[in-house]
Amino acid sequence: MTLSLYITRRFLTLLALILAVFFAILMLLDLIEEVRRVNSGGIGAAINLALLHTPRALYNILPLMLVLTAIALFLRLARTSELVAVRAAGRSALRTLLAPFLAALAFGLVAVAVLDPIAAATGKRYDALAARYDQGVSTDASFSGDGIWLRQGDANGQWVIHAARANPDGTALYDVTFLSFGQTGGPKLRIEAASADLTDEGRWVAHDAKEWSFAGTANPEAEALRQDRILLTTDLTAAQIRGSSGSPDSVSVWDLPGYIADLDRAGLSSRRHAVWLQMELALPVLLGAMVLVGAGFTMRHARFGQGGMLVLMALVSGIAVFFVRNFAQVLGESGQIPIVLAAWSPPVATLFLSVSLLLHLEDG
Numbered sequence: 243m244t245l246s247l248y249i250t251r252r253f254l255t256l257l258a259l260i261l262a263v264f265f266a267i268l269m270l271l272d273l274i275e276e277v278r279r280v281n282s283g284g285i286g287a288a289i290n291l292a293l294l295h296t297p298r299a300l301y302n303i304l305p306l307m308l309v310l311t312a313i314a315l316f317l318r319l320a321r322t323s324e325l326v327a328v329r330a331a332g333r334s335a336l337r338t339l340l341a342p343f344l345a346a347l348a349f350g351l352v353a354v355a356v357l358d359p360i361a362a363a364t365g366k367r368y369d370a371l372a373a374r375y376d377q378g379v380s381t382d383a384s385f386s387g388d389g390i391w392l393r394q395g396d397a398n399g400q401w402v403i404h405a406a407r408a409n410p411d412g413t414a415l416y417d418v419t420f421l422s423f424g425q426t427g428g429p430k431l432r433i434e435a436a437s438a439d440l441t442d443e444g445r446w447v448a449h450d451a452k453e454w455s456f457a458g459t460a461n462p463e464a465e466a467l468r469q470d471r472i473l474l475t476t477d478l479t480a481a482q483i484r485g486s487s488g489s490p491d492s493v494s495v496w497d498l499p500g501y502i503a504d505l506d507r508a509g510l511s512s513r514r515h516a517v518w519l520q521m522e523l524a525l526p527v528l529l530g531a532m533v534l535v536g537a538g539f540t541m542r543h544a545r546f547g548q549g550g551m552l553v554l555m556a557l558v559s560g561i562a563v564f565f566v567r568n569f570a571q572v573l574g575e576s577g578q579i580p581i582v583l584a585a586w587s588p589p590v591a592t593l594f595l596s597v598s599l600l601l602h603l604e605d606g
Contacts, residue, residue, distance in 0.1 A: 245328065246341040252318070253342040257311045257349065261300070264307060269296045279372065294368035298491065301361040304353060305567070308346055308529045309560030312536025313553055315342065325541060336600060339537055346533045350526025358522060359494040366492045390415070394476050399424045401474075405438070412480035413440045418448070420474060429456050433472060446474040479504075490518035498522075513581070517574040520585030521567075528567065528589035534596035535559050538603065563592050 272292035280287040300307075319325045328338055392403040400423045405415035418438045422431035435448035451472045454462040493501050498519045502512040539556035567588040574584025 245333070249315075249319075249338070249341045250345045253311065253315050253345050254349075256314050257307070260307055260310050260314070264303070265296060265300055268299050269293070272296055272299070291368060291371055294364045294371065297357070298361040298365035298368070301353070301357055302491075303564075304525070305528055305532050305564050306560055308349075308532040309536045309556065312342065312533040313540050313556050316537050316540040317553070320541065336597075338541075339534060339600070342533050342537070343530050346530040347526045350529040353529075354495055354522050354525055359496060362492055362494045365489075369492065392478065394478050399430065401476075414438070415440075420446070420448070431455055431457075432462075433474075435472070440476070440478070440480060444476055446476050448472040448474065490515040495519065495522045513577065514575045516581050517571055517584055520581055521571060524586050524589045527586075527593060528563075531589050531592040531596055532560055532563065534600065535563065535592060538596050538599040541600075541603075563588060 269292055272295050273288055276288040276291040276295075277285065280291065316325070319328075325338070390405050390408050392405075394401045394403070402421045402423070403415070404419045404421075406417035408415045415438045416436070418435050420431075420433040420435075420438075421429060424430050432454040433448055433451050435451035437450070438446045438448045440446060449471060451469050453467045453469065453472065455465065456462055459465050490498070493515065498515060502515050502519065506512050536556050539552040539559070570579070570584045570588050573579045574581050
């Protein structure tokens with residue numbers, strides 16, 4: 243127990259040091275970029291933006307931080323011959339790794355439960371401020387190259403909404419088209435408007451609008467109506483619109499299940515958010531597996547040589563796992579593979595492969 247506590251304490255100390263170093267590095271890089279963005283806002287505004295953006299950037303590379311921590315820990319233990327003493331005492335390599343592995347799992351749980359909401363909140367605030375500085379007094383923002391697509395539905399049919407652009411909080415759409423479809427699938431109504439505002443009462447207010455009805459008319463254009471304002475009932479919220487077009491990491495993991503249910507009820511795609519939720523749940527396993535990856539190449543005694551090559555192999559392996567995880571995320575979001583497979587296969591496969599490597603290289 244004393245030895246396990248000693249290894250755990252050294253592991254957590256190195257992890258805190260590495261996180262602090264990379265936070266400072268990312269903060270400096272962000273600060274340089276934000277100074278260019280807010281050249282009229284002063285250094286204070288740039289520091290504020292950098293502080294808001296850095297937590298999300300650091301959170302996204304946590305797996306790489308765990309690999310570096312494991313490499314640093316076991317290189318130190320090997321160079322001071324502490325690993326030799328541990329083996330001489332009859333403790334196997336896997337048993338020695340149990341303490342840092344469990345510490346990584348615990349850190350992963352804390353990261354998901356505490357750090358993720360912090361990164362989501364600061365990232366959301368950063369996006370809003372960055373959009374303000376990018377576009378001056380105007381808050382218009384294009385979410386994608388062909389605009390934003392939304393859908394809302396009820397017992398009477400579906401509405402498909404397309405807008406060329408929207409403001410960052412999702413409460414105003416510009417160059418917007420509303421298409422109403424009945425239960426049979428055919429179009430019933432079309433409305434084109436210069437802009438549409440989302441009110442707190444759950445309504446779209448379309449301004450400078452033109453309405454075409456396709457029900458019971460042979461020439462919709464001849465009977466089209468132009469109105470200054472048209473009111474349309476909706477169950478969409480600004481948060482749902484932002485989430486459907488933005489990054490799911492802007493939503494806290496605690497809010498994601500309900501958020502996904504709301505998106506499904508509104509007829510919006512929640513697949514990206516579902517993949518992200520499962521990846522967050524799998525993060526502790528991935529962090530533990532990354533510790534085993536780093537240890538698998540660096541638990542040899544320093545006198546065996548090839549230390550630099552083994553460290554390089556550990557780093558390359560960690561980076562490879564990181565990119566495989568991101569690739570699986572893309573496949574999951576695009577529907578090429580199931581959501582659970584996209585989120586859980588990289589950490590579970592890494593865990594088993596790293597244990598196999600340790601059993602092969604060590605006496606077990």
